[in-house]
Amino acid sequence: MLRYIVKRILQAVPLMLLITIICFALINLAPYDAIDALTTPDMTQVEIDAIRQEYGLNDPVPVQYIRWLKNICRGEFGYSLLSHTKIKYDLMVRIPATIKLILPSYLTAYTLAIILGLIAGSCRNRWQDKLIDGMCSVGLAVPTFWFAMIMMYILGYKLKLLPFIGMHTIGKENSFTDYIRHFIMPYTVLVISFLPDLTRYVRALAISQLKEDYVLVQRAFGASKYEILFKHVARNVLLPLVTKLGMALPMLVTGAVITESIFSWPGIGQYFLKSVDALDYPIVMDILVLSGSLVIIGNLLSDILYCIVDPRIKEPG
Structure with a gap:
């Protein structure tokens, strides 16, 4: 196991390097100059050149990339062009806020989806299946931002049951009850957003597993429908779901961009959109x-979890 993990980590290193190259190249190919976010129309050319020199924007692109990559490897993410604050400290505040919202939302949707x-897979083409599939179709068709705004209008504006902006009420930052009241609406929106796709994925896996020979054997031995479903089929369904769980890791950072922006949740999503709008590259x-x-780490975790969940899977190589 240890040798396999080390091997997968070594394979991930060049991929991460490639990601840094692509991200840096895309930003540099964007149809705007980074200096535009730092200057004003009334500045002289001498002042603009001085700013370019200060931020190293006159250096060749490869030099800028290597300098930026070295800083990233040291854990130094640089400074915001507009606020001049350390990006590292901003991320240390905003990433936990996003995780507090995304993690319980996804785990709830994951559990409900199973x-x-x-149930839908075991009742294929019956009313239970049609009801669940219909709800999934509605969930996939309804835009996240629209559902969020409807909730804000009904529960926040009309009924005034819940606050709909921010993570805390000013002056109540240490109140857990106040946090939960702010948490309910974005949490519900994200659960509804994650649930349909996961449910349909589990349904397809369940239908596939119910056709296997071991199900017929269990029925022949007199096992009940629910015993087969939740004791045997569920165990085999969980293995492919490990992939979904591993690939959900990036969502802990960028999985709620729209929802965070609508509810003014102080996480990475809102921070990212404001940075794009302000050209804070x-x-x-x-x-x-x-x-x-x-994404790469999520794939690595998925492979490792595969070996842990099902010992029958041998380590590749």
Whole structure:
């Protein structure tokens, strides 16, 4: 196992390097000059050149890339062009806020999807299956931003049951009850957003497993329908779901961009959109690299979890 993990990590290193190259190249190929975010129309050319020199924008692109990569490897993500604050400190505040929202939302959707998917798969083409599949179709068709705004209008504006902006009420930052009241609406929106795709995935896996010979054997031995479903089929369905769980890792950082922006949740999503709008390219590059790296790490975790969940799977190579 240890040799396999080391091998997969070594394979991931060149991929991460490639991600940094792509992100840096895309930002440099964008149809704007980074200096535009730092200058004003009334500045003289001498002042503009001085700013270019200060930020190293006069250096050749390969030199800028190597300098940026060295800083990333040291854990230094640079400074925001506009606020002049350290990006590292901004991320240390915003990433936990995003995780607090995304992690419980995804785990809830993941758990519900297993239950609903197994029920739908075992009741294929019956009313239970049609009901669950219909709800999934509606969930996939409804835009996240529209559902979020409807919830804000009904629960926040009309009924005034819940606050709909921010993570805390000013002056109540240490109140857990106040946090939960702010948390409910974005949490619900994200659960509804994640649930349909996961449920349909589990349903397809369940239908496939119910056709296997071991199901017929269990029925022949007198096992009940629910015992077969939740004791045997569920165990085999969980293995492919490990891939979904591993690939969900990037969502811990960038999985709620729209939802965070609508509810003004102080996480990475809102931070990223504001940076794109303000042409604050150091922040944009750092978040893109972080998200891309998490995709690779998610794949690595999926492979490792495969070996842990099912010992029958041999380590490749």
